[in-house]
Amino acid sequence: MRGSTTSGIGRRLSVSTLGNGAPVQHWDLLALNAPSGTRDPIVLHSDGGARAVLIVLQPGQSLGDHQVKENAWITVLAGSATVSAGGDTVAAAPGMLFRFDPDERHSLASDEGARILLLLAPWPGEGHYRGSSA
Numbered sequence: 001m002r003g004s005t006t007s008g009i010g011r012r013l014s015v016s017t018l019g020n021g022a023p024v025q026h027w028d029l030l031a032l033n034a035p036s037g038t039r040d041p042i043v044l045h046s047d048g049g050a051r052a053v054l055i056v057l058q059p060g061q062s063l064g065d066h067q068v069k070e071n072a073w074i075t076v077l078a079g080s081a082t083v084s085a086g087g088d089t090v091a092a093a094p095g096m097l098f099r100f101d102p103d104e105r106h107s108l109a110s111d112e113g114a115r116i117l118l119l120l121a122p123w124p125g126e127g128h129y130r131g132s133s134a
Helices: none
Strands: 002-006 012-017 023-026 042-046 051-057 062-066 071-079 081-085 088-092 097-100 106-109 114-121
Touching: 051 062, 051 106, 071 081, 081 097
Parallel strands: none
Antiparallel strands: 002 012, 012 023, 042 051, 051 114, 062 106, 071 097, 071 114, 081 088, 081 106
16 A cells, blocks of 8 residues: 655655555655755654664755754765864765764765765763753
């Protein structure tokens, strides 16, 4: 069985059911529209275990030096980006995966544009919300 539903931010995602009736959520990460690039991230899923976010870097956009409270994994889905952390810089092509510890500073930039999948776990990490332990 197949259908579609609207995620919490109004974007379409597909939902299928397995033979046992359990839903399988899936997204076409290369087709989702984020016209404002970094100002328009798409939260694909978020629960107490993890958060998945699609970030589209338009040509010339960047996510400056920053850190998050969670373990962070980023992978380049399309395009190219420059990933910097700890004094190292890596030219990232599609298929490359990066991992950062909680509070590890890093940055992303793209001259040509890129689609990036960001996974944060656990979500939210301890200290993510000020004045809260979770």
